[in-house]
Amino acid sequence: MDKPDSTQTLIESLKKEERKEEKKQISEVVKKIYSIVGYDTFMIFGPTGSGKSSFALWLAHQFAESGLKVWYLDSERNLSRPPKHENIQYIYTPIFNEIYAYIQNLPKAHLYIIDSIGIPVLAAYSEANMYEKGSMLLKMVTMANYLKIATFRNKAMALIINQPVSPYGKEKTSEEDLRPLGSKALFLSKEIWRTYIVDTNPTRTVCSIKTWRSRKYGRGKELFRIEISDQGVTVKPLI
Helix, strand or coil: CCCCCCCCCHHHHHHHHHHHHHCCCCHHHHHHHHHHHHHCCEECCCCCCCCCHHHHHHCCCCCCCCCCCEEEEECCCCCCCCCCCEEEEECCCCCCCHHHHHHCCCCCCCCCEECCCCCHHHHHHHHCCCHHHHHHHHHHHHHHHHHHHHHHHCCCEEEEEEEEECCCCCCCCCCCCCEEHHHHHHCCCEEEEEEEEEEEECEEEEEEEEECCCCCCCCCCCCEEEEECCCEEEEEEEE
């Protein structure tokens, strides 16, 4: 007699949540991102002010309001208001070793968010000796791997916010030059998306999220348009 398949898709999990809480409607964005990422990690990187944290917070609420658990680690405190929702566990620490310890012991959740991984590594790296520098870069890869394992074990997704490498000293830069910080960690993210500033003025900033490395869309596919203003943040899915 064949054993039943113990693997459960996210959609099946969501249907169970819907049956448990009939009032909860699972976000179409959650389902769409799952169709691209699956139970895996994805990375979003881009310059300062290009909507990375705004998108991460918006996505956290998409999951939370669908009745799904979110674990959100904030290392920069870029959010104007930390999330306050019963389904979001929010932690703030800028200390590299504390971040590493948290990621070593992740609780069960449907979405993990690290916002961000690059800045704490750079801050600690800048004052480390040569041996410690090599160790920190390896720990960055290890943290990405812990997240990947957590997504597999808990049938979840993980979003890693990152920064691009510095173009300092280069006369010309290409899309390939402006890759995410920590090149070895790239291979652990199934999808890598990049943020761009489309338009900005004193009262409004419009940003775009496009694929940088995607198995489904390749490079350059626009996925989301973000508008940040005094009235708040609006995210428009384009997929």
